[in-house]
Every structure is written in C-alpha cells, then in structure tokens.
Amino acid sequence: MSTHRKEKVEKIEQLLTQLIEESEKGKPIVVEGKKDAQALQELGVCGPILTVKSGGKSFLEAAAEIEALGAREVILFLDFDRRGTEGTKRLQESLERGQVKVNVEFWRELHGLVGREVSCIESLPAYMATAQQKTA
Numbered sequence: 001m002s003t004h005r006k007e008k009v010e011k012i013e014q015l016l017t018q019l020i021e022e023s024e025k026g027k028p029i030v031v032e033g034k035k036d037a038q039a040l041q042e043l044g045v046c047g048p049i050l051t052v053k054s055g056g057k058s059f060l061e062a063a064a065e066i067e068a069l070g071a072r073e074v075i076l077f078l079d080f081d082r083r084g085t086e087g088t089k090r091l092q093e094s095l096e097r098g099q100v101k102v103n104v105e106f107w108r109e110l111h112g113l114v115g116r117e118v119s120c121i122e123s124l125p126a127y128m129a130t131a132q133q134k135t136a
Contacts, residue, residue, distance in 0.1 A: 027048075067100060
C-alpha cells in the first residue's frame, strides 16, 4: 500500500467525520436521490438529509423546498458527474439568492480526492470499504 493512498484514505475519513459532525449539529445535507441518502447513512450520517431529484423535482423546486424548511445553512453534496456539478452550481446560486448559506467545501474536497474514482455519492461506502481493506 502506497503512503499516498493511505494518506488519501485518511483525508477522506477525516472529511466524512467532519461531515457527520456538521450533520449532528442539525445542518441539512442535500443529495440527489434516495440511494445517496442511504449511502450517507451507511457512512454514519444521522442528521437531516434532503434529496433534490426524488419525485421528479427540478432544482428550483428543491431550492424553494429547502428555503421553506427555514434552514439557515445547508451542505450541498451532489454527485461528481456533469449533472451533479451543474446541479450544485444552480442550487448554490438559487439558495444564496434566498439568503441560505451554502457549504460546498465538503463536496469540493471530496471531489478533489476521489473525483476520477467515484462519480456518485451512492458508491462512496463501497469505495471506502475497498480502500480501507487495501490499507489494512
């Protein structure tokens, strides 16, 4: 196991721990679909998780729904593919117009670490399980 790969896995684990902590404080995490929400729950996220693509909602409808919840801050954690990237930008713009603070740092950091290897949040638990086995 290369030192680089081990450090990368440790960085991802730290990032996920921070994400879990923010979630426990009540900050909603916004993902695309139900499988993404389940994946975060598998990784230990137990706070509020909102899905934007379930039920055929548009990003604008999802933004309006998030604003209606009265959340002052949300964490955007959409997929890393083209659609997820575009959705992140559109949702961020729309939510910020509605005076909601948007955190995309977790998304950016994780995308930087696994961008080519993981394209969707739902595959993150399997990726982490494999990576942890290789570092053991």
